[in-house]
Amino acid sequence: MITMTEIAKLTNVSQPTVSRVLNGNMNVAPEIRERVLACAREHDYQVNALAKGLQGSRTYLMGVLLTDISNGFFADVAKAIETEARKNGYSIILFNSDYNLELEKEYLDVVRRYRVDGVLAVPLRETSDMWQGYAEKLDVPVVAVTRCAKGLDSVYVDHAEAGGMAAGYLVRKKYEQFLFIGKEYDQKYTGFRYALSELGHENDVANIVYQNDEQIRDALRGYVGKRRLGIFAGNDIYGLRILSALRELGFAVPQEAGVIGFDDTMMGRYLNPSLSSVSQPVALMAEKAVSRLVYRIEHPGPCELWDEPLHGELVIRESA
Amino acid sequence: MITMTEIAKLTNVSQPTVSRVLNGNMNVAPEIRERVLACAREHDYQVNALAKGLQGSRTYLMGVLLTDISNGFFADVAKAIETEARKNGYSIILFNSDYNLELEKEYLDVVRRYRVDGVLAVPLRETSDMWQGYAEKLDVPVVAVTRCAKGLDSVYVDHAEAGGMAAGYLVRKKYEQFLFIGKEYDQKYTGFRYALSELGHENDVANIVYQNDEQIRDALRGYVGKRRLGIFAGNDIYGLRILSALRELGFAVPQEAGVIGFDDTMMGRYLNPSLSSVSQPVALMAEKAVSRLVYRIEHPGPCELWDEPLHGELVIRESA
DNA sequence: TTGTATGCGTTATCAA
DNA sequence: TTGATAACGCATACAA
Numbered sequence: 001m002i003t004m005t006e007i008a009k010l011t012n013v014s015q016p017t018v019s020r021v022l023n024g025n026m027n028v029a030p031e032i033r034e035r036v037l038a039c040a041r042e043h044d045y046q047v048n049a050l051a052k053g054l055q056g057s058r059t060y061l062m063g064v065l066l067t068d069i070s071n072g073f074f075a076d077v078a079k080a081i082e083t084e085a086r087k088n089g090y091s092i093i094l095f096n097s098d099y100n101l102e103l104e105k106e107y108l109d110v111v112r113r114y115r116v117d118g119v120l121a122v123p124l125r126e127t128s129d130m131w132q133g134y135a136e137k138l139d140v141p142v143v144a145v146t147r148c149a150k151g152l153d154s155v156y157v158d159h160a161e162a163g164g165m166a167a168g169y170l171v172r173k174k175y176e177q178f179l180f181i182g183k184e185y186d187q188k189y190t191g192f193r194y195a196l197s198e199l200g201h202e203n204d205v206a207n208i209v210y211q212n213d214e215q216i217r218d219a220l221r222g223y224v225g226k227r228r229l230g231i232f233a234g235n236d237i238y239g240l241r242i243l244s245a246l247r248e249l250g251f252a253v254p255q256e257a258g259v260i261g262f263d264d265t266m267m268g269r270y271l272n273p274s275l276s277s278v279s280q281p282v283a284l285m286a287e288k289a290v291s292r293l294v295y296r297i298e299h300p301g302p303c304e305l306w307d308e309p310l311h312g313e314l315v316i317r318e319s320a
Numbered sequence: 321m322i323t324m325t326e327i328a329k330l331t332n333v334s335q336p337t338v339s340r341v342l343n344g345n346m347n348v349a350p351e352i353r354e355r356v357l358a359c360a361r362e363h364d365y366q367v368n369a370l371a372k373g374l375q376g377s378r379t380y381l382m383g384v385l386l387t388d389i390s391n392g393f394f395a396d397v398a399k400a401i402e403t404e405a406r407k408n409g410y411s412i413i414l415f416n417s418d419y420n421l422e423l424e425k426e427y428l429d430v431v432r433r434y435r436v437d438g439v440l441a442v443p444l445r446e447t448s449d450m451w452q453g454y455a456e457k458l459d460v461p462v463v464a465v466t467r468c469a470k471g472l473d474s475v476y477v478d479h480a481e482a483g484g485m486a487a488g489y490l491v492r493k494k495y496e497q498f499l500f501i502g503k504e505y506d507q508k509y510t511g512f513r514y515a516l517s518e519l520g521h522e523n524d525v526a527n528i529v530y531q532n533d534e535q536i537r538d539a540l541r542g543y544v545g546k547r548r549l550g551i552f553a554g555n556d557i558y559g560l561r562i563l564s565a566l567r568e569l570g571f572a573v574p575q576e577a578g579v580i581g582f583d584d585t586m587m588g589r590y591l592n593p594s595l596s597s598v599s600q601p602v603a604l605m606a607e608k609a610v611s612r613l614v615y616r617i618e619h620p621g622p623c624e625l626w627d628e629p630l631h632g633e634l635v636i637r638e639s640a
Numbered sequence: 641t642t643g644t645a646t647g648c649g650t651t652a653t654c655a656a
Numbered sequence: 657t658t659g660a661t662a663a664c665g666c667a668t669a670c671a672a
Contacts, residue, residue: 001432001459003665014643019667027641044457049433050374051665054648059370061413061434068399070586075395079388082416091430093381094414096402110411112321113369114381137364139321237586244590266390266557270564272592323649334659339651347657371649374664 002043011035022047053115062293063111064092065121067099071237073263073280074122077146080286081120088294090117097124108134116140118293123149127185141296145289146280148307153296155289158309162278163191165314166232166260171199173320175230175258177223178205181216181242182234188262192232210238217245224249229257230320236261236268239275243319258320262312273318280312322363331355342367373435382613383431384412385441387419391557393583393600394442397466400606401440408614410437417444428454436460438613443469447505461616465609466600468627473616475609478629482598483511485634486552486580491519493640495550495578497543498525501536501562502554508582512552530558537565540577544569549577550640556581556588559595563639578640582632593638600632 004022008015013032020028021036022045028036039045053059062085066074078094085092093114095107104124111119119142123131126144132151135142141153148154163180166188170178178196180189189207196205208219220242223229229251233239239261243253251257253273261268264279292306324342328335333352340348341356342365348356359365373379382405386394398414405412413434415427424444431439439462443451446464452471455462464474483500486508490498498516500509509527516525528539540562543549549571553559559581563573571577573593581588584599612626 001435005665015665016644016667017642019665020642023667029641032642046429046432048374048435048665050370050379050435051648052667054368054370054374054650054664055666055668056648057667064414069389069402070392070395070399072390072392072395075390075392075398078395078398078414079390079416082389082414083418091413091415091434093411094384094398094402095411096399098403109366112366114411115321115368115370240587240590244592247592267560267587270560272564272567325649335649336651336660337658339649340658343651349657352658368649371664372651374648374666375650375652376664377651 001048002040002045003048007036007039007043007045011039058117058297059115060090061114061116062090062092062290063095063107063114063116063119063121065095065097065104065107065111065119067097067122067124069094069096071235072265072267073235073282076265076282077122077286080283081145081290084286084290088290090290090294099124101125108138112138117297118142120145120289120293122146123152126150141293143289143293143296143306145285148309151305153292153306155285155292155306156309157280157285157312159187160191160194161309162262162312163188163193163232164195165312166278167192167195167199169314169316170230170232170258170260170320171196171201173230173254173258174228176204176227177229179208179229179231180205180234181208181210181231181238184209186234188232188234210234213241213245216242217248220245220249220251223257224251228255231257231259233259233261236263236265236275236277239277239319240267240271243271243273243275254318254320260314260320264315268315269317271319276317276320277315278312279315281310285310321368322360322365323368327356327359327363327365331359378437378617379435380410381434381436382410382412382610383415383427383434383436383439385415385417385424385427385431385439387417387442387444389414389416391555392585392587393555393602396585396602397442397606400603401465401610404606404610408610410610410614419444421445428458432458437617438462440465440609440613442466443472446470461613463609463613463616463626465605468629471625473612473626475605475612475626476629477600477605477632479507480511480514481629482582482632483508483513483552484515485632486598487512487515487519489634489636490550490552490578490580490640491516491521493550493574493578494548496524496547497549499528499549499551500525500554501528501530501551501558504529506554508552508554530554533561533565536562537568540565540569540571543577544571548575551577551579553579553581556583556585556595556597559597559639560587560591563591563593563595574638574640580634580640584635588635589637591639596637596640597635598632599635601630605630
C-alpha cells in the first residue's frame with residue numbers, strides 16, 4: 001500500500017507536504033495540492049492508522065466488550081454501537097466474554113495492546129468494584145452499557161423499576177403467585193419483589209435461577225393446578241423457553257400462567273402466544289454510551305460520573 | 321502505559337535487550353532476564369500492538385464484515401469467528417454492512433487503514449466479480465463466509481442442495497403446491513425449484529420476495545382453502561414471521577400449510593409450533609474460515625482457491 | 641509556502 | 657551476550 005513518502009517521491013515534494021495536503025491544511029500551493037491529491041487518488045492511498053496511532057494522536061478504535069453476542073438483545077446492542085461509532089469516525093474491536101471472568105480480564109489486556117481510545121463494556125460483576133480497578137489500569141475512558149457498574153459511567157435501563165412495572169401489571173391482571181426466573185442477583189428481582197410486597201404479596205413470590213430447560217420444567221410442574229401464576233423472565237430467551245415449558249405442562253397462557261419477558265426482542269411479537277416484554281431503548285442507549293465515550297476521549301481528565309438510568313417500557317401482548 | 325524503553329532505563333539495560341527478554345529470546349543472562357521480567361510484571365507491561373504492526377510484522381487483526389449482526393444466525397457466526405480468532409491469537413474488528421453496498425465499500429477502506437492481516441466477509445453481490453476487485457485492492461487474504469463468492473476462498477453451505485432437501489421433504493409429506501419466500505436470486509430457490517420439477521411439480525412452485533409482514537400475509541391469503549401448501553423460508557426469521565401470518569389467516573400448521581426455515585437458530589425449537597429448519601454448521605464454518613485465513617496469512621503468495629461446500633442438515637420439528 | 645529533523649514503540653541487523 | 661542503529665509511516669516543531 002502506498003505511503004506518504006512514496007507519494008512525496010512521485011510528486012517531487014517532501015513527505016510533510018504530502019501530509020499537509022492529505023490533512024486538508026490550506027497552506028499549500030494549489031498546484032502542488034492538486035498534484036498530490038491526484039497521485040493519492042490514483043494509488044488509492046489510505047492512511048496507516050497504526051502509524052497515526054503510534055505517533056501519539058488517536059487510534060479511533062473503541063474496544064467493545066460484550067457478554068454474549070448470540071443473545072439477540074446484545075446483538076442489537078452491538079449493531080447499534082457499531083453504527084454510532086461509525087458516525088463518530090470510530091471503528092470497534094469486538095470481544096465476547098461469554099460470561100467468563102477470566103476471558104473478560106484477558107480481553108482487557110488485548111484492548112490495551114491495541115491502544116484503543118476508549119472502551120464500551122457490558123461488565124460482569126457490575127456491583128463489585130472490580131471494574132473500577134480495570135478502568136484505572138486501562139487508563140482510557142470506560143463506559144458501561146446496559147448495566148450500572150460501580151465507579152463507571154453507566155448507560156442502562158433501571159432494572160429494579162422494570163421489575164416493579166412487571167409486578168404491578170401482573171397484580172392488576174389478578175395473578176396470585178409470582179415467579180422471577182433469572183439470576184438471583186438481578187436488580188429486576190429486587191424491584192419485582194419489593195413492588196409485590198408493597199402490593200401485599202410478600203409471601204407469594206419466589207426466584208428460580210435459570211439453569212436449563214429440564215430444571216425449569218420440573219420447577220414449574222409444582223405450580224400445576226394451583227393459583228394463577230405470574231412469571232417475570234430475566235430476558236426474552238428465558239421467556240421463550242418458559243412459554244415452551246408451560247405449553248408442555250399444559251398451562252393455559254395467559255389464563256393459568258402469564259409471562260412477561262425482558263428486552264423486547266424482535267421475535268417476541270411473532271411468538272404464539274406473542275410475548276409481553278419490557279423493552280429497552282437500545283438505539284438510545286448506544287447513542288448515549290458512544291457519545292459519552294467520545295466526549296470523555298475528547299475531554300480527558302477527571303470528570304463526574306455519569307449515571308442517569310433510562311426507563312424500560314412494558315409492551316403488552318398475549319402472554320400476560 | 322510503560323514501554324520497553326522505560327523498562328530498559330529502570331533495569332539498566334538497553335531497549336533491544338528488553339525486547340529480547342519479553343519475546344522469550346533465550347540469549348539473555350538469567351539475572352537480567354529476571355530483572356526485566358519482574359519490572360515488566362510490576363508495571364503491567366503490554367506490548368504496543370500499533371508499533372509492532374507498524375514495524376512490519378503482523379497486526380493480528382482480522383477485519384470481519386457482516387451483513388446484519390442483529391440476525392441471530394450472523395450473531396452466532398460472529399461469536400464463533402471471534403472465538404476461533406482468539407484461539408489463533410487474533411482480534412477482530414467488526415463491521416456491519418447492513419446489506420448496504422456503499423457501506424461495504426467504505427468499510428473495506430477502513431479495514432485497509434488498520435492494516436488488518438486478513439478479512440472475513442459475508443459478501444454482498446457474491447456472484448458478481450466485484451469482490452475479486454476488492455480482494456486485489458486489499459492485498460491481504462480474504463475469505464468469504466456463509467456464501468460462495470466468485471474469486472474468493474469460500475466457506476459455506478450449499479444452498480441449492482439445501483433447497484433440494486427442503487423440496488424433497490415437502491413432497492414426501494404430500495404437500496401439493498410450493499412457495500419459496502426470500503430473495504429471488506437465492507440459490508436455495510434455484511435448488512428448490514429444480515428438485516420440485518424433477519419430482520413432477522414444475523408448475524406448482526412460486527417465489528415471493530420478502531418485503532414486509534403485510535405483503536406476505538396478503539400473498540398467503542390467496543392460498544387459503546386451496547391445496548396443501550409447502551413453504552420454504554429463506555431464513556428462520558422469515559419462517560417465524562410466516563408462521564405468525566399463517567396463524568392470523570387461520571391455516572392449520574402443518575396440515576394445511578407446512579413451513580421449513582433456514583439456519584436453525586435457537587428459537588426455532590421453542591416456537592409453537594416448533595420450526596423445522598435446515599441447520600448450518602456454524603462452528604465448523606467459523607473454524608474452517610478462520611483457519612483458512614490464518615493459513616493464507618502465514619503462507620502469502622498465490623494459492624488455489626478454496627471452495628468446498630459444506631452441507632446443511634434438515635431438522636424436522638412440528639411446522640412441516 | 642516548503643523542507644529538514646525528530647520522535648512515537650517496536651523489531652531486526654549488525655558490531656562489539 | 658549485549659548494545660548501537662536503522663526502519664516502519666506519520667505528525668509536528670522548527671528553519672528556511
